[in-house]
Amino acid sequence: xxxxxxxxxxxxxxxxxxxxAGYNTAEDLKDVSPIELNLSLEREEALRxxxxxxxxxxxxxxxxxxxxxSSNNVPGSKNAYDILLxxxxxxxxxxxxxxxxxxxxxxxxxxxxxxxxxxxxIGKTQIGIQLAVDVQIPDEFGGLNGEAIYIDTEGSFIxxxxxxxxAAAVKHMEHVAHSSEIDETERSLQTEAMRNFQVENILSKxxxxxxxxxxxxxxxxxxxxxxLLEHSKVKLIVVDSIAFQFRHDFDDLALRTxxxxxxxxxxxxxACENQLAVVLMNQMTTRVKTSQLGQSHLIPALGxxxxxxxLHVKK
Amino acid sequence: MNRLVSLSCGSLKSDQLDVLRSNGIKTVAxxxxxxxxxxxxxxxxxxxxxxxIQSIVIAQLAAFPLNGKDYYNGLMTRxxxxxxGCKNMYFKAVFVDKEVLIYYSRRQRQTLLTEVxxxxxxxxxxxxxxxxxxxxxxxxxxTGKSQICMNITLSTSMEAKKYVIxxxxxxxxxxxxxxxxLEGCKASLDDEEIHKILSRISVIQAFDIFxxxxxxxxxxQRLVSEIEDEKTLQLRLVIVDCLAAVVSPVLGGQQIxxxxxxxxxxxxxxxxxxxxxxxxxxxxxxxxxSSWSSPFSTKPALGPTWGHVPSTRVFxxxxxxxxxxxxxxxxxxxxRQKLHLSRAFCIDHGGVRSQAKLTSE
Numbered sequence: 001x002x003x004x005x006x007x008x009x010x011x012x013x014x015x016x017x018x019x020x021a022g023y024n025t026a027e028d029l030k031d032v033s034p035i036e037l038n039l040s041l042e043r044e045e046a047l048r049x050x051x052x053x054x055x056x057x058x059x060x061x062x063x064x065x066x067x068x069x070s071s072n073n074v075p076g077s078k079n080a081y082d083i084l085l086x087x088x089x090x091x092x093x094x095x096x097x098x099x100x101x102x103x104x105x106x107x108x109x110x111x112x113x114x115x116x117x118x119x120x121x122i123g124k125t126q127i128g129i130q131l132a133v134d135v136q137i138p139d140e141f142g143g144l145n146g147e148a149i150y151i152d153t154e155g156s157f158i159x160x161x162x163x164x165x166x167a168a169a170v171k172h173m174e175h176v177a178h179s180s181e182i183d184e185t186e187r188s189l190q191t192e193a194m195r196n197f198q199v200e201n202i203l204s205k206x207x208x209x210x211x212x213x214x215x216x217x218x219x220x221x222x223x224x225x226x227x228l229l230e231h232s233k234v235k236l237i238v239v240d241s242i243a244f245q246f247r248h249d250f251d252d253l254a255l256r257t258x259x260x261x262x263x264x265x266x267x268x269x270x271a272c273e274n275q276l277a278v279v280l281m282n283q284m285t286t287r288v289k290t291s292q293l294g295q296s297h298l299i300p301a302l303g304x305x306x307x308x309x310x311l312h313v314k315k
Numbered sequence: 316m317n318r319l320v321s322l323s324c325g326s327l328k329s330d331q332l333d334v335l336r337s338n339g340i341k342t343v344a345x346x347x348x349x350x351x352x353x354x355x356x357x358x359x360x361x362x363x364x365x366x367x368i369q370s371i372v373i374a375q376l377a378a379f380p381l382n383g384k385d386y387y388n389g390l391m392t393r394x395x396x397x398x399x400g401c402k403n404m405y406f407k408a409v410f411v412d413k414e415v416l417i418y419y420s421r422r423q424r425q426t427l428l429t430e431v432x433x434x435x436x437x438x439x440x441x442x443x444x445x446x447x448x449x450x451x452x453x454x455x456x457x458t459g460k461s462q463i464c465m466n467i468t469l470s471t472s473m474e475a476k477k478y479v480i481x482x483x484x485x486x487x488x489x490x491x492x493x494x495x496x497l498e499g500c501k502a503s504l505d506d507e508e509i510h511k512i513l514s515r516i517s518v519i520q521a522f523d524i525f526x527x528x529x530x531x532x533x534x535x536q537r538l539v540s541e542i543e544d545e546k547t548l549q550l551r552l553v554i555v556d557c558l559a560a561v562v563s564p565v566l567g568g569q570q571i572x573x574x575x576x577x578x579x580x581x582x583x584x585x586x587x588x589x590x591x592x593x594x595x596x597x598x599x600x601x602x603x604x605s606s607w608s609s610p611f612s613t614k615p616a617l618g619p620t621w622g623h624v625p626s627t628r629v630f631x632x633x634x635x636x637x638x639x640x641x642x643x644x645x646x647x648x649x650x651r652q653k654l655h656l657s658r659a660f661c662i663d664h665g666g667v668r669s670q671a672k673l674t675s676e
Contacts (some may be wrong), residue, residue: 262564
C-alpha cells in the first residue's frame with residue numbers, strides 16, 4: 001500500500017496541482033528534484049513540498065547521528081517507563097483544599113486537561129484565580145514555581161480579588177515557613193524564597209488575555225505556542241470559560257463542535273509539549289429528558305469530550 | 316494511482332514517455348485505461364507495442380491469488396487472541412466446552428485457548444482481541460474507554476509479553492495508572508521487572524490527524540521493512556485513544572479533504588491489522604442520536620462511513636443508580652458474536668473487573 005499525497009500536510013492548492021501533473025503517492029515524489037517537479041510553482045514552493053513529503057517518509061536519514069539510540073523506536077515514541085518517571089517528576093498544582101487535592105490525586109495535574117463545570121456563582125472563577133496564584137508557590141515549599149496564563153472570556157477576572165487571594169497565599173506561606181519543624185538551612189531557604197513570593201511579583205506573573213469572541217479565542221490558541229516558547233516558566237493555562245463565547249451567535253452547530261474539538265486538541269498539545277496544566281471552566285446546560293416527562297437535569301454545556309478529568313461543582 | 320515513469324513499466328522509453336505525457340497520459344491508470352488505437356494514432360507508437368506494455372503493467376499491478384490453505388497456515392503462525400485484562404469477581408467461566416473457534420481443529424483450539432480466560436469483556440469479544448481485527452470501543456466522556464485501553468495494554472505487555480504501541484491523542488495515557496494496575500495484578504515486583512513490562516509499551520503522542528497518519532505510517536514502514544529486532548517482530552497490538560479527537564476537527568461542513576483523510580486513516584489501520592496481523596483497538600466518542608429506532612440516546616461519532624471500518628464495535632454506557640455507577644458494554648457490531656449482547660463491568664483501583672451477569676440477555 002502506498003501513501004497518498006493527500007495524507008501529507010500540504011495545502012489543497014498544491015495537492016490539486018500535483019494531482020493534475022500525475023503525482024498521487026509519496027512514491028512518485030521519491031526521486032524527483034524540485035526542478036523536475038515543474039508545476040508552475042516557485043522553485044522554493046516545490047522544494048518545500050518535496051521536503052514535507054521526504055522528511056516524514058525517510059526519518060532515518062535525518063537522524064543518523066542518534067540512530068544507535070533511536071533505531072529501536074518508532075520516531076516520536078516514548079516507552080511507558082520513561083513516561084512514568086516523567087510524570088513522577090512533574091508534580092501538580094495544589095488547590096489549598098485538601099479534599100479537592102485528594103480527589104485530583106494531589107492537585108491539578110500537569111500535562112493534562114482538567115475541566116471544572118458548574119452553575120453560575122458556584123465559584124469556578126475563584127478556583128481559577130486560586131490556581132493561578134498557587135502555581136507560583138516556590139520550589140522550597142514543594143510548589144511548581146511557575147507562571148500562569150489566564151484567558152478571560154467572560155470578563156470575570158477581577159484583579160482586586162487576585163490581590164486578596166495572593167495576599168492570603170503569601171500570609172499562609174509565611175506562616176508555614178515559621179511554624180513547620182525543619183532545620184535551619186531549609187528554613188533560611190524558605191525565607192529567602194518568600195522574598196520573591198510577594199503580591200506584586202505574583203500579579204506580574206499572571207498573564208491575562210481577554211477574548212471578546214470565539215475568533216479571538218481560536219486565534220489566541222494559535223499564538224500561544226510561540227508565547228510559551230518565550231515564557232517557558234508558564235505552568236498553567238486557565239480558560240474561564242470555554243463555553244461562553246461558543247454559546248451565542250452560532251447557527252451551524254456542527255461547525256461549533258468542530259471548532260471546539262480543534263481548540264481542545266490545541267490545548268492538550270500545549271499541555272503535553274510544554275508540561276503545563278490546562279484548566280477549562282465550563283458552564284452548565286439544562287437537558288430535558290423525553291422519556292421522563294417534566295424531568296430535567298443539569299449537564300455540562302457543549303458536550304466536550306477531550307478533558308482528562310472533569311469536576312462537577314455543586315452547592 | 317502512480318505516476319507513469321519508465322521504472323514501473325520498463326519497456327517504455329523516456330522519449331515515448333514524454334510523448335504520452337504531452338497527450339495527457341500521466342498516471343499508470345491513465346495508461347492502462349486509454350484507447351489503444353487512438354493513442355497509437357496520436358503518438359505514432361505502434362498499437363501493438365502499447366497493448367503489449369499495457370498487459371505487462373496490468374500483470375504487475377494485479378493481485379495474486381492465494382491458496383486458502385496457505386492463507387490459513389500463514390495466518391495461524393501469527394494468530395493470537397489477547398485478553399482485555401478484565402478480571403473476574405463473581406463467576407468463573409468454564410471455557411473448555413465453549414464452541415468458539417469452530418474453524419480450528421480441537422488440538423489447535425486447546426493451544427490457543429490455554430492463555431485466554433473468559434471474563435466478562437473477553438467473553439463479550441468472544442475470547443478477547445483478535446489479531447487481524449479492528450476493534451472499536453465507543454462511549455461518552457468518562458465511560459472508561461481509556462481505562463479499558465490501558466488495561467488491554469498492560470495485560471498484553473505483562474501476560475502475553477508482546478510489544479504494544481499506544482497512540483495517545485488526548486494526553487490520557489497515565490504512567491502512574493499503569494503502575495497502579497500492575498501492582499494490583501502482581502503485588503511483588505522488583506524495579507527491573509516493572510521496567511521490563513513497561514518498556515514493551517511505546518507511547519506516541521499525536522494531536523492532529525497528520526501526526527497521527529505519520530505515526531501509523533512509520534509503524535507500518537518498520538513492519539514492511541522487516542527489521543530484525545524484537546520490538547518490531549513482537550509487536551502485536553496498536554491502540555489509538557482517542558481516534559475521534561483528531562478526526563472530528565477536520566470532518567464535516569465544506570471540508571471534503573477531511574473525509575479523504577479519514578478514509579486514508581481507515582486504510583492504514585486495516586492494513587496494519589490484516590497484512591501485519593496486529594490487533595488494532597481504537598476508541599470513538601459519541602454524538603447525540605435523535606432517531607427513534609436507536610436503543611441508545613447517543614450514537615458513535617464520525618458518521619456512517621466510519622462504521623464500516625471497525626470489525627467489532629463495543630458500545631459502553633453508564634447508568635447511575637443512586638451513588639453507584641454501572642458500566643455496561645454492549646456489542647453492536649461483530650463478525651463472530653451475537654449482537655446486542657451485554658456485560659456489566661466496573662473499574663476500580665486494580666483495573667477493569669466484571670460484574671455479575673446481566674439478567675436481560
